[in-house]
Amino acid sequence: MAKGKNKATNSTTQVRIGGVGGQGIVLAGRLLGRAAALFDGKEAVCTQSYGPEARGGASRSDVVISNQPVDYPYVLKADILAVLFQEAYTRFRDRLAPGAMLIADSMLVQPFEDEEEDVYTVPATQIAEELGGRMVANIVMLGYLIEKTGVVSRESLEQAIRTSMKQQHIEIDMKALDAGINYARSEAGA
Amino acid sequence: MAKGKNKATNSTTQVRIGGVGGQGIVLAGRLLGRAAALFDGKEAVCTQSYGPEARGGASRSDVVISNQPVDYPYVLKADILAVLFQEAYTRFRDRLAPGAMLIADSMLVQPFEDEEEDVYTVPATQIAEELGGRMVANIVMLGYLIEKTGVVSRESLEQAIRTSMKQQHIEIDMKALDAGINYARSEAGA
Numbered sequence: 001m002a003k004g005k006n007k008a009t010n011s012t013t014q015v016r017i018g019g020v021g022g023q024g025i026v027l028a029g030r031l032l033g034r035a036a037a038l039f040d041g042k043e044a045v046c047t048q049s050y051g052p053e054a055r056g057g058a059s060r061s062d063v064v065i066s067n068q069p070v071d072y073p074y075v076l077k078a079d080i081l082a083v084l085f086q087e088a089y090t091r092f093r094d095r096l097a098p099g100a101m102l103i104a105d106s107m108l109v110q111p112f113e114d115e116e117e118d119v120y121t122v123p124a125t126q127i128a129e130e131l132g133g134r135m136v137a138n139i140v141m142l143g144y145l146i147e148k149t150g151v152v153s154r155e156s157l158e159q160a161i162r163t164s165m166k167q168q169h170i171e172i173d174m175k176a177l178d179a180g181i182n183y184a185r186s187e188a189g190a
Numbered sequence: 191m192a193k194g195k196n197k198a199t200n201s202t203t204q205v206r207i208g209g210v211g212g213q214g215i216v217l218a219g220r221l222l223g224r225a226a227a228l229f230d231g232k233e234a235v236c237t238q239s240y241g242p243e244a245r246g247g248a249s250r251s252d253v254v255i256s257n258q259p260v261d262y263p264y265v266l267k268a269d270i271l272a273v274l275f276q277e278a279y280t281r282f283r284d285r286l287a288p289g290a291m292l293i294a295d296s297m298l299v300q301p302f303e304d305e306e307e308d309v310y311t312v313p314a315t316q317i318a319e320e321l322g323g324r325m326v327a328n329i330v331m332l333g334y335l336i337e338k339t340g341v342v343s344r345e346s347l348e349q350a351i352r353t354s355m356k357q358q359h360i361e362i363d364m365k366a367l368d369a370g371i372n373y374a375r376s377e378a379g380a
Contacts, residue, residue: 026220036240044239044240049235050224051233073239
């Protein structure tokens with residue numbers, strides 16, 4: 001996948017979002033999938049696996065987005081890996097495709113000193129707290145992710161939020177989305 | 191899959207829950223998957239596919255529950271199909287495994303006159319309304335489903351609800367679960 005603000009040029013993009021229970025990891029994946037399929041005209045499959053791994057602590061949500069029907073919904077090598085929890089980082093960091101983008105919450109994840117991948121960091125949880133609550137850190141992360149990768153359009157993600165979330169949450173979700181996008185833009189201009 | 195209140199004896203059970211946006215279909219699948227994997231000691235994969243189909247109106251949530259790691263998470267032939275919306279019934283009714291159990295919300299689904307499958311009906315939405323709101327029809331349906339099939343234990347589903355839902359929703363969710371289980375039991379004794 002091309003880095004920077006480009007539409008992914010290959011036809012299938014594998015996205016993994018990793019975190020811990022209560023961070024809205026599954027919801028984040030679902031919003032991304034719905035944005036892609038319902039509003040960007042693509043196909044998307046969201047998968048959550050529960051097993052011995054899930055009993056550990058790290059949770060994950062996988063989204064495969066494609067121009068064609070998705071034959072195989074498991075994420076084998078992520079093109080985009082976003083992590084909001086240290087254990088999710090340590091567990092999933094070795095499953096990246098060449099040229100993948102690894103994004104980490106800068107408050108909750110400390111990348112290894114010998115990490116070979118470029119790690120993009122965003123203070124998603126800190127920004128969320130400033131907006132009113134940690135529960136929107138997942139949306140801040142999504143804003144950053146889509147601005148950096150273009151995997152779905154901002155308009156489609158906004159529509160997915162409007163049609164998925166309860167009315168009383170939409171305002172703060174939109175602020176969180178804006179904040180994530182703006183953080184990515186401020187980096188680009190720095 | 192054996193009908194009646196038995197543990198499924200084959201190692202993999204494919205469950206599909208079909209409905210329409212706003213019915214909590216994805217949540218129902220997730221609760222089932224978490225109950226199986228986190229509290230029943232099995233493996234579970236939950237999948238939501240979004241595509242041209244999702245743009246139609248019927249939504250679905252697939253859960254594969256197994257004693258072993260799940261190689262293929264798509265539901266090809268459902269062992270259990272629960273539908274809470276007419277279009278979900280018409281769309282998914284032909285994807286049943288031999289001996290499958292088809293469960294329909296009796297208020298929202300009208301089975302075809304020439305339906306060859308035995309259709310189990312439960313007034314999940316009506317029961318939910320009596321409890322205080324349609325939003326728990328999905329939990330009533332789950333109660334009925336687990337009592338009829340034994341695919342996960344009641345205790346595990348209760349734990350999944352307690353650890354997944356917001357505190358203020360747990361009481362009504364538990365009532366909804368009880369109501370679904372009791373409806374199934376009253377049928378069995380009729």
